[in-house]
Amino acid sequence: MINSKPSLLDRMVLNNVQNEAVKYIEGPELVFAGAGTGKTRVLTAKIAYLIYKGYSPDNIFAATFTNKAAREMRSRVESFLGVPASGLWIGTFHSLCVRILRREACALNYSADFTIYDSKDQLSLVKKILKQYDVDDRTMPPKYLLSIISSYKSSCVTPGEVEQKAMGFRDREIAKLYNAYQKALVQQQAMDFDDLITNTVYMLRENQSILKKYQNLFSYILVDEYQDTNTAQFRLVHLLSKEHKQLFAVGDDDQSIYGWRGAKIDNILSFETHFPQTRIFKLEQNYRSTKEILNFSNAVIAPNVNRAHKKLWTDRKGGDLVVVNRFRDDRQEALAVAEKSKQLLQSMKGSDIAVLFRTNAQSRVFEEAFRKKNVPYVLVGGTGFYERAEIKDCLAYLRLLVNPKDDVGFERIVNVPPRGLGEKARSDLAQTAAQNRLSLLQTVMGGHTDSLGSRCQKGFGQIKEIFTLLGKMVSEGEDPHQILKSILQLSGYMDMLTQQDTEEAQARVENINELLNALASWVQENPGRSLSGFLEEVSLVSDVDNWQARDDAVNLMTMHCAKGLEFKQVFLVGIEDGIIPSRQNVDDDSKIEEERRLFYVGATRAMGRLECSYVDQRRRFGEILPSEPTRFLFDVQKNLYFFKDLTAVFGEISNCRPKIHGQSGFKSPKTGAGYKKQQSDFSALDHFSQETVQFRMGQSVKHKTYGRGRVLGISGAGDDLKLTVLFNDGARRRLMAKFANLET
């Protein structure tokens, strides 16, 4: 069946443990795969091996973390085997579940064309419900309510169960609102992200014949990034595999970074109790990073308590020591990273370089710096294309054509562009709709608006006309791209934008054109598929899914986004207390552990060079606030990184009176190419920094009256040098180095 001259397994190039893990098909199997140990390789090889052993691709269910990963794995499996694996069920949990749900929708009282609500849609719906129930959104903020609902859902807790276990008024209130929210979703034939998993679980749990069907269909279950599965996903995997027990999970507990959205690290740590007779493999040889980077990373993660025992090693020697830079402020940090990137781009591809930060807000300064220095970059994630208002408007029109019960979508576009339909008109419509048990759009289309005030007749008439024409186009099988064009024309949306004649409106037109292009190429790639296919794909894309590394451009992204990726050079920026660990996670030990894992994930992305940085002061909400290096840095022995104090590099130079040997660039700060050159070259500054810095982070010092302590923070320079010291009596004190007379 497969023509393999060097045998399949030979071609896969696996080490011993990897090889055994791939060939073991005798039951539940868990592979602990540390960062860079060839996890993806094992997973792909495993799928290829299963097919080679006679499993049909149709019977293999493989859950990955992103669609991008799924695409890549599918094509690697195909190139291993030399045959297409189109039937393979590979994708994110969300997209795999949607596929099942579309087939079985009626078992859940849903139509196959249900809409998927994103977090903005969820927010509108929740706000509407709070208003309906007359709940004050100060005591019950919509976002907060949604986060509660989401955490219930990710643990498969129904509104009824919340009600049952309610301890007081507030719990009952939440149960009531959760219930109303869920009812509204069904009524509007919509599901939110969590529902996609949770509803699949409920359906399988309550429906023996459907369960049997999928247990038989999926004869092998594989799960990637198992450390980031939540309870609902665990239940799903458990339900599907409990008869045949052919389950393969890979993951790394040290990289569990999604606890805040319901992921349970215990899923991987207690795998054996959930799945008895599990065979465990550990991949500990790292092929990605240098010894220096690995030692640094191992030291970062070592203090965590809640983890499985393992230690990564490598035989890659002779790399550069990890660097920790200290900058004066976030602007200097960004400019320095941009400048360094610019130099690196002469010998490296942009796709080899990444700047990783904790929060999206940090990206702004870097964008400015990269633009200023004329260094090309790609920002991965952030406010996604599909979240822009004009794009969401277009999608809302399209959504309504597929699902006329989508009231959230309807409310979005009733009066965009303005049709004279204000609050009064809308609440009247909502009332009529409720009386007739119809959705908002159905009420308009059914002509039930005749009894409403004459002022709004015109507006509703327009909507009816637009959707009648569009409906006709859809039923005639018109091309989705053409349909969107008609929407923009018939609704007057394009006219509205072109009339505005602002730069803002211009940008929106361009975005819409981009959407039109995306839709056109989707139609080309998916001939014959309906509009709902496009909408589904659009709702389930992740930030990295659309990301394309460019040879010429440096990559900017969050540490979360960088999971699973690798780069030759990594800048891990803003490693400050309050940022990583996030201010909001500092009082909880398990959250601190997760923050530490995130730091570890960031550090282990680096193959060749890792350069971290923190700043003394950072702009936050327009205010300049002092910053201190992350506590995680103190867990790393000082010999594992090289510390560079660059706070004195721009300005303030006279303060420090540095002794410069050989070529000096510091004499004429304003003019001369020499200065510019120095400014852009970190290594030329090494000497300089070592001379000015007498104190290092974490260094042990002795004070006459306070006794021994560790240096926690350094700021200022020269005579202004200030130290924050944590003394052994437990007190933190800020001292002027000049007067403190510290001994080492």
Add this chain to the structure above:
DNA sequence: AAGTGTCACGTTTTT
């Protein structure tokens, strides 16, 4: 109903 202005609040992280 629509457009303008003022104020509070927010930044974790995302399928």
Add this chain to the structure above:
DNA sequence: CGTGACACTT
């Protein structure tokens, strides 16, 4: 600083 909610004006 930037966004979104609300109040006020036309």
